[in-house]
Amino acid sequence: xTSTPSPLDATQxxxxxxxxxxxxxxxxxxxxxxxxxxxxxxxxxQLLATLGDSPTGSRRMTDLADGVVYSRSGLTYQAQTLExxxxxxxxxxxxxxxxxxxxxxxxxxxxxxxxxxGHVAVLDDLLFAALSRADIETLADVLARARDHMRQTPPxxxxxxxxxxxxxxxxx
Amino acid sequence: xTSTPSPLDATQxxxxxxxxxxxxxxxxxxxxxxxxxxxxxxxxxQLLATLGDSPTGSRRMTDLADGVVYSRSGLTYQAQTLExxxxxxxxxxxxxxxxxxxxxxxxxxxxxxxxxxGHVAVLDDLLFAALSRADIETLADVLARARDHMRQTPPxxxxxxxxxxxxxxxxx
DNA sequence: TATTGTTATACTCTATAACTATA
DNA sequence: TATAGTTATAGAGTATAACAATA
Numbered sequence: 001x002t003s004t005p006s007p008l009d010a011t012q013x014x015x016x017x018x019x020x021x022x023x024x025x026x027x028x029x030x031x032x033x034x035x036x037x038x039x040x041x042x043x044x045x046q047l048l049a050t051l052g053d054s055p056t057g058s059r060r061m062t063d064l065a066d067g068v069v070y071s072r073s074g075l076t077y078q079a080q081t082l083e084x085x086x087x088x089x090x091x092x093x094x095x096x097x098x099x100x101x102x103x104x105x106x107x108x109x110x111x112x113x114x115x116x117x118g119h120v121a122v123l124d125d126l127l128f129a130a131l132s133r134a135d136i137e138t139l140a141d142v143l144a145r146a147r148d149h150m151r152q153t154p155p156x157x158x159x160x161x162x163x164x165x166x167x168x169x170x171x172x
Numbered sequence: 173x174t175s176t177p178s179p180l181d182a183t184q185x186x187x188x189x190x191x192x193x194x195x196x197x198x199x200x201x202x203x204x205x206x207x208x209x210x211x212x213x214x215x216x217x218q219l220l221a222t223l224g225d226s227p228t229g230s231r232r233m234t235d236l237a238d239g240v241v242y243s244r245s246g247l248t249y250q251a252q253t254l255e256x257x258x259x260x261x262x263x264x265x266x267x268x269x270x271x272x273x274x275x276x277x278x279x280x281x282x283x284x285x286x287x288x289x290g291h292v293a294v295l296d297d298l299l300f301a302a303l304s305r306a307d308i309e310t311l312a313d314v315l316a317r318a319r320d321h322m323r324q325t326p327p328x329x330x331x332x333x334x335x336x337x338x339x340x341x342x343x344x
Numbered sequence: 345t346a347t348t349g350t351t352a353t354a355c356t357c358t359a360t361a362a363c364t365a366t367a
Numbered sequence: 368t369a370t371a372g373t374t375a376t377a378g379a380g381t382a383t384a385a386c387a388a389t390a
Contacts, residue, residue, distance in 0.1 A: 012308060014316060015308050015312035016295055018318075019191075023195030024195075024239070026318075028242060062370090062371070067196070072373085073361095077358080081356095093371095096367075097371095099371065123180065123188055126325055135314045136183055137183055139187040139190070139191065139311075139315075142311055145307075234348070234349085242381080243381065244350085244382095246381055252350095268347095269389055270348040270349070271389095
């Protein structure tokens with residue numbers, strides 16, 4: 001079936017493993033901090049932070065999902081959870097009646113504020129402490145490029161319907 | 173309480189977000205491939221791959237846990253799952269009667285072999301396609317340094333008992 | 345007394361499929 | 368017909384605490 005692809009060389013393997021392990025360790029540490037400081041999961045923090053960044057404090061569900069969550073129902077679940085805690089509100093979008101607009105509340109901003117210093121501290125201690133200024137710049141540049149490429153690249157055996165513009169043929 | 177730490181600058185934020193997003197996208201894609209090709213979760217793949225790397229095909233539970241899993245019971249659960257499928261065996265360690273030695277079976281190696289080409293293909297397509305040789309080398313170097321540092325750095329509010337050598341005082 | 349590993353249990357999160365309603 | 372979102376449901380994974388056995 002699949003012809004053996006050129007195996008990875010040592011450097012590639014090293015980059016791959018280091019990426020996975022480093023991000024795993026970092027995420028684990030950050031998750032602990034977020035849980036202790038504000039009883040937030042990482043996804044919940046990402047959602048709140050995204051809303052907090054928005055000038056209006058609002059986003060549509062679909063836009064919110066973007067990098068954070070990989071299924072609609074997963075986002076609904078998290079939005080409900082956050083709403084129950086009073087950290088966001090949900091209301092019908094004004095322009096598109098199908099849409100739901102999620103808005104961060106003052107309570108949500110408060111939790112964000114409570115959590116943020118510790119969050120930054122973890123990043124400083126764990127990720128940035130071992131890296132030079134140049135390292136950080138390089139990391140930002142290279143990983144941003146990788147990320148952008150991955151965003152554009154559809155999965156190998158893509159689901160029938162892609163995110164947008166299902167223009168061309170999908171099945172072989 | 174906590175004095176506001178120096179907030180992150182744009183580059184740091186960029187590096188952090190890019191790291192999290194890139195690793196998340198990559199891991200998600202890889203997980204799909206592993207699931208389809210061999211019905212393996214990422215953790216299970218990591219465990220099998222670790223065993224496969226070992227010259228004896230064996231590891232002790234404690235050693236296996238290392239970077240892969242963050243709780244003992246989690247490892248037990250995964251080891252049981254893999255054992256049920258016949259991909260590993262578990263037996264009492266010869267030197268330490270408390271210990272359990274996990275060994276990859278031929279079946280385990282077969283699944284690993286089945287899964288590997290697609291795994292490499294995903295990495296090539298998603299991670300390495302957008303990066304130059306130099307990028308990959310830099311990434312490997314910088315992230316390995318970050319990872320090593322994180323491994324050595326205890327969590328801020330450390331659990332009473334650390335992995336090894338609980339030499340010094342833990343509580344303030 | 346400390347360490348190794350398992351068990352029981354509870355919980356969080358994720359994903360699929362079926363469904364409703366609007367564009 | 369396609370898109371936005373919810374619901375129901377099921378399953379995987381994780382972590383904590385209590386426990387047994389060995390060092």
